[in-house]
Amino acid sequence: MKSVILLGAGNVATHLYKAFKKAENITIKQWYNRTYSDISSYSNDVETIDDLSKLKNADIYIMAVSDDSIAKLSKDLPFENRLVAHTSGSVSIHDLDKKNQRAVFYPLQTFSKNADVDFSEIPICVEVTEKTNLQFMKDLANTLGCTPHKITTEQRQTLHLSAVFVNNFTNQLYRIAHEISDAKNINFDILKPLIMETARKVQDMSPYMAQTGPAKRNDKKTIKRHLKQIESEEHKAIYEFLTASIKKTHGVSTIYKNHRKTKNKTGH
Numbered sequence: 168m169k170s171v172i173l174l175g176a177g178n179v180a181t182h183l184y185k186a187f188k189k190a191e192n193i194t195i196k197q198w199y200n201r202t203y204s205d206i207s208s209y210s211n212d213v214e215t216i217d218d219l220s221k222l223k224n225a226d227i228y229i230m231a232v233s234d235d236s237i238a239k240l241s242k243d244l245p246f247e248n249r250l251v252a253h254t255s256g257s258v259s260i261h262d263l264d265k266k267n268q269r270a271v272f273y274p275l276q277t278f279s280k281n282a283d284v285d286f287s288e289i290p291i292c293v294e295v296t297e298k299t300n301l302q303f304m305k306d307l308a309n310t311l312g313c314t315p316h317k318i319t320t321e322q323r324q325t326l327h328l329s330a331v332f333v334n335n336f337t338n339q340l341y342r343i344a345h346e347i348s349d350a351k352n353i354n355f356d357i358l359k360p361l362i363m364e365t366a367r368k369v370q371d372m373s374p375y376m377a378q379t380g381p382a383k384r385n386d387k388k389t390i391k392r393h394l395k396q397i398e399s400e401e402h403k404a405i406y407e408f409l410t411a412s413i414k415k416t417h418g419v420s421t422i423y424k425n426h427r428k429t430k431n432k433t434g435h
């Protein structure tokens with residue numbers, strides 16, 4: 168049986184709490200949060216605290232707190248030489264105070280408190296400063312049904328950067344599409360099968376191969392019409408920027424020029 172103490176009560180900590188609670192061979196010994204009201208409703212199921220001096224002994228302390236507070240909170244922990252992990256994609260393992268054995272338990276997924284997640288689908292990036300803790304971290308991920316990956320801080324930061332593109336930026340584009348369709352009283356739901364298919368397609372082929380649309384086709388007429396349709400200057404700038412990026416990736420202008428030359432030569 169592994170004992171876990173959770174620190175933080177935001178999106179990640181709340182999901183970790185629920186997942187650890189369901190997991191076999193895991194006991195959540197305590198749940199700490201700076202703001203007690205966020206965890207008080209769980210006090211019948213777990214010992215809830217807002218005072219670091221009350222922290223008990225546990226196999227691991229998982230700090231799912233804001234990136235900026237990780238270093239200070241790890242320094243404030245009133246014990247030494249125990250296993251302490253953070254859950255951030257971008258904070259170095261070395262930001263954790265040296266007085267404890269350090270680790271990272273980064274679940275590469277997007278978490279919102281009220282949106283369900285399936286932990287069996289989540290890769291967990293693990294890192295340790297003491298090799299002897301690696302198996303423990305992997306086992307902890309496995310207990311949640313997750314797949315552990317041994318990842319360095321540099322690799323994790325690269326993954327986090329990529330995650331911003333695939334998740335945050337893509338979601339902002341959904342937001343813009345939502346705004347555009349809403350403005351014309353068109354239900355955003357009609358676009359949902361396309362969103363699903365876009366995500367599904369890259370499971371089987373590269374994003375390069377999966378690309379379609381007017382930019383890749385160099386369909387100038389459609390691009391011109393779209394730009395005329397867009398009311399917001401900000402959305403127009405994003406459209407133009409991404410169109411140029413797709414064209415560059417697919418070498419559109421060169422392909423089309425060469426294609427036209429070939430056509431002319433052969434008389435087609």
Ligand SMILES: NC(=O)c1ccc[n+]([C@@H]2O[C@H](COP(=O)([O-])OP(=O)(O)OC[C@H]3O[C@@H](n4cnc5c(N)ncnc54)[C@H](OP(=O)(O)O)[C@@H]3O)[C@@H](O)[C@H]2O)c1
Pocket residue numbers: 174175176177178179180200201202205231232233234236240254255256257273274275276277278279
């Ligand atoms: N959300 C995601 O999709 C996601 C995915 C993977 C990893 N992560 C990482 O997981 C960690 C937590 O993210 P989150 O989305 O769960 O954050 P969040 O919802 O914003 O929650 C932040 C938590 O940090 C606590 N906190 C903030 N400043 C503090 C301080 N100075 N001292 C003590 N506690 C403090 C907050 O306590 P109060 O309630 O008192 O404010 C709250 O419990 C971050 O490192 C983040 O990068 C997030």
